[in-house]
Amino acid sequence: MKGRVNAGLIAGGVLVGLVVAMALVSFVWTPHDPELVDAANKLREPGDGYLLGADKFGRDTFSQLMVGARTTLYVGIVAVGIAALIGTPLGVIAGMTRLRWLSELVMRVNDLVFAFPALLLAVMLGAVYGAGTLTAMIAIGVATVPAFARVARAATMQVMVTDYILAARAAGRRRLPVAFRHVLPNIGSMLIVQASVSFAIAILAEAALSFLGFGTRPPTPSWGRMLQESQELLFSTPRLALWPGLAIALAVLGFNLLGDGLRDYLDPKLRRIRAER
């Protein structure tokens, strides 16, 4: 029942794969120490072991990008993880319950969170608990919960009207096992797609927060902060902004393409429509 691999899926997979590979390799090897401040290499031009040059503190840009990929993925995984772990059960409960008010309550609280800007939430959390990667991840995660809850609820409601749910109930299945054995596996593909898209948004949010100084704290490299540090040199040394900017753009593009590609790949209905054309 698997679909055809499409171009978007491949392109997204390759881009995401690159980011993941960079992050993994950075654990064991980087060309230079990404956090080493070295006045001798200040604003060093690319070449001669410094592939993309060095920044105003003499830190190797490429090494920073590699370790920055790690930060990016770390934030994305934890934020999306939080969102999925809270949002999915909420959505499934709202979709399965026969108590209308409960479903409404969950979704209206959901709307409330949805309406609250994620960055503002992060800035507030940062102000109260201190800025850092952890608060950024939690804030992004909480702000992404409604997206998961909505998708999970809609998908659950679709599954709940199928005959196999009726059949499971006719066989005497209790509610919780129905949720775990029949509902969750069947809404899984929708959630995977949502996770991929949310990941792209989380990357962007982390970059924005780091840029504003509410995200990853120095000296840990982060793409967002690299951008921020390059700001004053934008006109004299534009490459310092170019590379992290490109990295963010490509990573976001990659996860979006992956999400779209997975949706087409996992959704048999869409596939049929394509085939009929």
Added chain:
Amino acid sequence: MLSVEGLTVRAGAVELVHDVSFHIGPGERVGLIGESGSGKSLTALSLMGLLPEGVTAGGKARLHDRDLIGVPESKLKDLRGRAMSMVFQEPMTALNPLMRVGAQVAEVMTLHGRPRDQARARAVELLGEVRLPDPAQVARAYPHQLSGGQRQRVMLAIALANEPGLLICDEPTTALDVTVQKQMLDLIAEVAPALLFITHDLAVVASVCERVLVMYGGRVVESGPIREVFTRPRHRYTEGLLAASKLTPRGTRLPTIQGSVPPAGQFPGGCVFRNRCPHADTACEKVPALTGEGHAHACWHPADRG
């Protein structure tokens, strides 16, 4: 064994099934026929406690000594799948597409307390009992790898897994090819304990059931032994239904029942069939009672016993 007394199903103010009463003894096979929208499926679903949201049932229904209507769902759960089970119309959607067939059969047994390994082994046996070739291999297959007829057999295996006293089949053969239909019907007739068989296909009822209830507009309009009802229908609706299903010589007009089934809640008062009945007159403005021992009918102008 199953006795239904004054079953009424309503959605808000609209009555969908009105005052339905019948009885099924152990080993008895009863058919429930009628057009779409006559309330057959709702009757069955209300017995299982599976009515859709916003639809409620009233009246009395007892299986052995357990009440089925008006009790909370949690009390019905141990009955469902054990004392009574159901086969649904659409074999394409009634199986979870992501679970292996064998696991789905075994699931209903572990659910009612059988150890997992025993259930697995019994599942393969059951698949054999419903005449699936190479049951061990079918058990490992996913639903999409099976044909409609095979899936419906799997559904039957699931329904029979806990040796229920009552099997409810809701149009189990409607979605199947005619050739497969016959095999499936024979199988159901052979393996079913007591059976409530819902269909709109008269020929199917005739081949499986001993007794039949004819429903129209949410009411039972005629009931009785199948031979009686089919050879000497009393109610005008049954008469029309039978006439419409007979093969007619080429060139003659196909007999039909004029008009169509009104939407729920818009049946006429009095006899529900009177707006389509060729024999209707003012007497039909009063509701006819279902009268007669054995072969009963609810009609003011019954067809004569011929």
